[in-house]
Amino acid sequence: MNLPIGNLAPPPVEAPHPHRSALAxxxxxxxxxxxxxxxxxxxxxxxxxxxxxxxxxxPLVAGLVSTLLIWALPAQVILVGGIVSGTALPAxxxxxxxxxxxxxxxxxxxxxxxxxxRRSLVSEAACAxxxxxxxxxxxxxxxxxxxxEGRVPYTLGLGHAYVVISGAGTIAGYMLAGxxxxxxxxxxxxxxxxxxxxxxxxxxRAATDWLALGxxxxxxxxxxxxxxxxxxxxxxxxGGTLAYLVGRRLEKRR
Amino acid sequence: MSGLLSFLPxxxxxxxxxxxxxxxxxxxxxxAVPGAKLHMDAWSAxxxxxxxxxxxxxxxxxxxxxxxxxxxxxxxxxxxVKAVATALLAAVVARLVFAPTGLIxxxxxxxxxxxxxxxxxxxxxxxxxxxxxxxxxxxxxxAAAAYYLP
Numbered sequence: 001m002n003l004p005i006g007n008l009a010p011p012p013v014e015a016p017h018p019h020r021s022a023l024a025x026x027x028x029x030x031x032x033x034x035x036x037x038x039x040x041x042x043x044x045x046x047x048x049x050x051x052x053x054x055x056x057x058x059p060l061v062a063g064l065v066s067t068l069l070i071w072a073l074p075a076q077v078i079l080v081g082g083i084v085s086g087t088a089l090p091a092x093x094x095x096x097x098x099x100x101x102x103x104x105x106x107x108x109x110x111x112x113x114x115x116x117x118r119r120s121l122v123s124e125a126a127c128a129x130x131x132x133x134x135x136x137x138x139x140x141x142x143x144x145x146x147x148x149e150g151r152v153p154y155t156l157g158l159g160h161a162y163v164v165i166s167g168a169g170t171i172a173g174y175m176l177a178g179x180x181x182x183x184x185x186x187x188x189x190x191x192x193x194x195x196x197x198x199x200x201x202x203x204x205r206a207a208t209d210w211l212a213l214g215x216x217x218x219x220x221x222x223x224x225x226x227x228x229x230x231x232x233x234x235x236x237x238x239g240g241t242l243a244y245l246v247g248r249r250l251e252k253r254r
Numbered sequence: 255m256s257g258l259l260s261f262l263p264x265x266x267x268x269x270x271x272x273x274x275x276x277x278x279x280x281x282x283x284x285x286a287v288p289g290a291k292l293h294m295d296a297w298s299a300x301x302x303x304x305x306x307x308x309x310x311x312x313x314x315x316x317x318x319x320x321x322x323x324x325x326x327x328x329x330x331x332x333x334x335v336k337a338v339a340t341a342l343l344a345a346v347v348a349r350l351v352f353a354p355t356g357l358i359x360x361x362x363x364x365x366x367x368x369x370x371x372x373x374x375x376x377x378x379x380x381x382x383x384x385x386x387x388x389x390x391x392x393x394x395x396x397a398a399a400a401y402y403l404p
Contacts, residue, residue, distance in 0.1 A: 037384040057292040062299030069308040074346070079307040083299070084292050089306050097310040102346065105339035107318030112327035121319075128315045133343055140336075144327075182357055183399035189358040190369060190395045191388070193350040196343060197370050198377045198387040212337040216344025221352045235345035240338030248333060 025150035029157020032142065034165070038134050041195040042162055043169040045073060048188045050173020051180065052077065056084045060174050067170045071163055072132045073192070074099050102236065106136040113143035116152045123152045130159025137199045208247025215239030360402045361395060369395040 020028075033039075046067060053063040058080050066076045075096045082092030107128050114127035131139075135158060146154045180188070204210050219235035226234070325331050351366050358366065373391025380386035 037388060040385070040388065059294065059296035059299045061296045062303050065300050066303045066307055069304065070311050072311055075307060075311050079303065083294075083302060083306075089302065093306045093310050096307055097313070100311040100314050102339070102342045103311065103314045104318040104321070105335045105342060107315050108322035108325055109332060109336040109339050111319060111322040112325060112332065124319055124323075125316060128319045129312065131315060133346070136339065137343070182403040183396045186357040186361060186399035186403065187392050187396040189350075189354060189356050190366070190392065193347040194370060194373045194391040194395075195384070195388050196347050198373050198384050198391070200340065200344065200347075201374050201377060202382065202384055208333060208337050209340060212340035213344045216341035216346075217348045219341075220345040220348035224349065224353055231349070232342065232345055235348070236342030237338055239345070240341035241334065243341060244334045244337040247337065248330075 020150060022150075022153040025146070025153035026157040028150075029154035029159075030161045031157075032154075033138075033158040033161025036138065037195060037199070038138055038162060039165050041191050042134060042166045043172075044188045044191040046166045046169030047173035047176065047180075048185075048191075049073060049076060050170040050175075051177040051185075052080065052173075053170070054174045054177035056080065058084060060171070063174070064167055064170050067166050068163060071130065071166070072100060072103065102232070103131060105236075105240075106133070107131045110136055110139050110143070113139060113146075114151055114155050115148075117148045120152075127152060127155040127159070130155065130163065133196060134162055135159055137196065137203060141203055206247065207250040208243055211243035211247045212240050215243045357399065357403065358395070361398045362402070365398040366395065369398070 049067070050060075050063065052058075053060060063076075063080065066079060070076050070079070078095050078099055079092060082095060083089075087095075110131055111124065111128070114124060116123065135155070138158065139155065142158070143151055143155065200213050204213055216235050216239050219239045220231060223231040223234045225231075322335075325335070351370060352363065354366070369391045372394045373387040375387075376390030377384060377387030
């Protein structure tokens with residue numbers, strides 16, 4: 001067979017990636033979830049949560065259920081803190097609701113990557129359940145590389161890995177409570193903001209990403225005195241919108 | 255995490271509950287407050303976790319799913335929502351560093367920020383390794399905490 005001039009051979013008709021079963025994609029997601037920095041971060045952060053449970057005498061089973069079902073650490077801390085302080089339960093529910101609003105833009109912006117070739121509300125809902133800061137930040141990077149038919153099982157694999165690791169951290173923290181030296185305990189508290197900062201820096205590509213990252217970081221300390229979660233609204237919704245308006249203009253100019 | 259708690263005392267006051275304990279007991283790193291131990295049977299606690307914690311959280315995920323069903327990758331709405339989510343996450347991170355709770359308070363703000371900056375620098379210097387960045391940042395903070403904590 002003659003070689004085409006200039007190496008212009010047509011690309012193969014078959015897709016370049018081998019076909020994998022849903023189970024194989026689930027397994028890949030699971031392994032990817034365990035073998036990542038997120039593991040260290042989740043273990044550390046949920047050890048802190050487990051220690052909190054022990055410290056205030058909250059039943060471990062209920063704390064573990066909160067990790068498995070709520071799967072959003074800020075909401076869990078607010079919940080446990082509220083119950084322990086004897087706050088009226090509707091007020092606790094309201095506080096949890098307010099803190100979880102941030103999940104909405106996360107799910108909306110990750111949803112296009114958590115769909116199979118055939119749309120199914122059930123599988124999309126299952127994927128959405130696992131969306132929290134960790135799956136959002138890792139999913140934005142990993143999921144676009146996964147072909148359509150693998151996205152749902154891959155997301156579920158990642159999610160299960162994260163939740164199981166977090167559950168293990170919750171139990172370990174409950175057992176270890178009080179025996180962690182002070183500086184190390186302080187280090188555990190930095191783990192969440194530090195890892196998310198580095199993960200977001202790694203993910204930032206377009207001008208909008210950098211502007212949104214900067215806007216959130218800068219606007220938050222400026223608006224922190226405001227009550228009732230208004231600071232998060234201004235820094236998040238205001239800062240993000242501003243970043244979008246300026247960033248998209250910059251990106252289109254190129 | 256517990257930075258988000260700053261508005262809980264207000265709500266607690268509204269509900270006529272003691273506000274002081276809310277801040278103290280929800281502090282992820284604080285040692286147990288003497289006498290603050292909760293006496294609650296495990297299964298009522300599980301029920302409360304589901305009703306007061308799980309449902310209020312899950313409702314946003316499911317609403318987002320319905321709201322976002324028509325949103326396509328790369329559309330303008332997609333870019334806007336992604337920017338808002340990024341800024342929100344950055345704001346949560348900033349609050350944890352600028353207004354932290356727990357033992358980390360003992361470390362001055364400048365050093366907490368230095369730990370973050372060290373983490374980003376470590377990431378860039380060691381072949382864009384997230385792990386290296388986290389290790390560098392943690393070392394800075396743990397060293398500072400060892401100096402400032404009694």
